Amino acid sequence: MRKWALVGIAALALSALAGCGGSGSKSADTGGSQGGGQSSAQPSPTQQQVTIRLHTHGTEAAYNWSKTIAAFEAKYPNIKVELVPLSEKGDSQEALKKLDLLLASGEEMDVMMFTDPASYAQHVGMGVVAPLDEFIAKDGFKVAEEYKVDTQLNGKYYALPGKFNPWYVLLNKDHLDQAGLKVPTDWTWDDFMAYAKALTKGEGNQKRYGTYFHGPQNGGWMEYLKLALAGRPENTEFLKADGTSNLDDPMFRRTLEIRLKMEKEDQSATPYSLMLSQKLHYRPQFFNQSASMILIGSWMNTELGGTDQYPLNFRVAVAPYPKNAPSDPSGYTPVTTDYMAVAAKSKHKEEAYRFIRWYTTEGQIVQGKNVPSWNGVKPDALAQIVDTILSGTKTPEKVDKESLVRVLSGARSSKLVPPVTYQSEVYKVLNEEFEKMMLGSQDLDKTLETMKQRVQQLIDANKKG
Numbered sequence: 321m322r323k324w325a326l327v328g329i330a331a332l333a334l335s336a337l338a339g340c341g342g343s344g345s346k347s348a349d350t351g352g353s354q355g356g357g358q359s360s361a362q363p364s365p366t367q368q369q370v371t372i373r374l375h376t377h378g379t380e381a382a383y384n385w386s387k388t389i390a391a392f393e394a395k396y397p398n399i400k401v402e403l404v405p406l407s408e409k410g411d412s413q414e415a416l417k418k419l420d421l422l423l424a425s426g427e428e429m430d431v432m433m434f435t436d437p438a439s440y441a442q443h444v445g446m447g448v449v450a451p452l453d454e455f456i457a458k459d460g461f462k463v464a465e466e467y468k469v470d471t472q473l474n475g476k477y478y479a480l481p482g483k484f485n486p487w488y489v490l491l492n493k494d495h496l497d498q499a500g501l502k503v504p505t506d507w508t509w510d511d512f513m514a515y516a517k518a519l520t521k522g523e524g525n526q527k528r529y530g531t532y533f534h535g536p537q538n539g540g541w542m543e544y545l546k547l548a549l550a551g552r553p554e555n556t557e558f559l560k561a562d563g564t565s566n567l568d569d570p571m572f573r574r575t576l577e578i579r580l581k582m583e584k585e586d587q588s589a590t591p592y593s594l595m596l597s598q599k600l601h602y603r604p605q606f607f608n609q610s611a612s613m614i615l616i617g618s619w620m621n622t623e624l625g626g627t628d629q630y631p632l633n634f635r636v637a638v639a640p641y642p643k644n645a646p647s648d649p650s651g652y653t654p655v656t657t658d659y660m661a662v663a664a665k666s667k668h669k670e671e672a673y674r675f676i677r678w679y680t681t682e683g684q685i686v687q688g689k690n691v692p693s694w695n696g697v698k699p700d701a702l703a704q705i706v707d708t709i710l711s712g713t714k715t716p717e718k719v720d721k722e723s724l725v726r727v728l729s730g731a732r733s734s735k736l737v738p739p740v741t742y743q744s745e746v747y748k749v750l751n752e753e754f755e756k757m758m759l760g761s762q763d764l765d766k767t768l769e770t771m772k773q774r775v776q777q778l779i780d781a782n783k784k785g
């Protein structure tokens with residue numbers, strides 16, 4: 321959601337990772353596999369010189385394309401990669417509009433990059449993305465074992481995931497110590513609410529809240545309206561995979577109950593009305609110590625040790641996304657990634673696939689900008705990556721690195737639910753009714769009933785005749 325910040329990784333991590341490579345049984349040359357994951361590196365299907373075109377929103381500064389492409393071409397000298405930048409600013413929405421115009425004009429494409437599940441699913445539905453299952457089977461690996469992010473749509477794989485940005489909970493460790501609380505390593509929403517209540521302190525303008533939720537607002541930041549839905553392996557969206565409503569799910573009602581209880585009863589969450597009226601933002605709320613915990617995405621990694629704009633005057637720790645019950649599987653959380661796909665009309669599908677397989681494994685390490693979705697990066701190497709990330713902040717020593725590595729290494733994405741074309745309308749309806757509830761003009765039961773009715777109206781209006 322919004323703009324996803326990229327995670328910085330420098331040469332220290334690269335050398336450590338590169339030195340761990342070995343060969344594997346399923347691949348002629350694993351070229352940097354970190355034990356457990358098979359890398360992309362196999363001989364190219366043909367020795368004929370070909371050029372593939374990579375259409376991307378990513379800028380040179382953000383994605384280090386020159387170094388990355390040079391490393392790929394050195395390994396596969398018969399495949400050249402032509403970079404086609406779609407936005408000078410790295411704006412994914414601008415790039416998507418340009419991509420669609422180029423598709424309509426019949427421009428030759430080989431590799432396409434999508435930055436969110438909605439645009440990925442939309443283009444699969446348009447028939448412009450090629451399935452990868454044949455190539456994956458030939459390489460002999462299982463996507464679910466190789467990567468942390470699920471990219472399967474309608475039983476097929478149309479993309480492999482690049483970067484890995486899971487959501488987590490940032491904690492003011494000084495506040496935890498004052499309250500006699502430990503850094504959670506495995507916890508539930510009940511635990512989260514208990515922590516928030518214990519961390520809340522003071523009254524009036526000087527009150528410190530246990531947590532701050534930065535949404536939903538204006539149909540965005542909808543992660544904050546599916547708290548109990550999101551931390552599980554599947555069925556995490558407002559609509560099911562078949563397009564029917566998921567608002568009858570007990571965990572959706574549970575999310576509304578959590579928001580109401582924390583704000584109205586426990587008074588441990590910053591009031592929704594205050595967020596709107598004062599146009600609050602999660603960075604100053606956390607770094608200025610107005611809230612002790614925030615649930616947010618790990619694009620914050622590069623800021624955890626403080627920045628010029630937001631210096632860090634306390635110690636920070638990280639906890640995983642809360643579960644619904646102690647027995648639930650751990651690690652499931654909302655995740656963002658880059659979906660690397662092969663164009664359906666590509667004349668060089670094998671070579672294009674070879675590039676994205678390499679790019680989403682050892683190429684992520686060469687690129688040096690992201691925490692990869694690839695499971696081949698083991699905890700010891702991840703720790704060095706985190707060291708490098710934190711070294712770019714003002715006071716890295718104030719960050720509990722152990723907790724950050726633990727959460728990043730244990731995070732997993734849920735099964736992807738293809739977004740519908742009218743997704744934004746669903747978001748708008750849910751946001752409007754949620755707002756009425758939080759501002760006191762209707763109770764929970766009325767809110768849930770109205771949400772179901774309005775969303776069903778949207779579903780019916782968009783059914784194909």
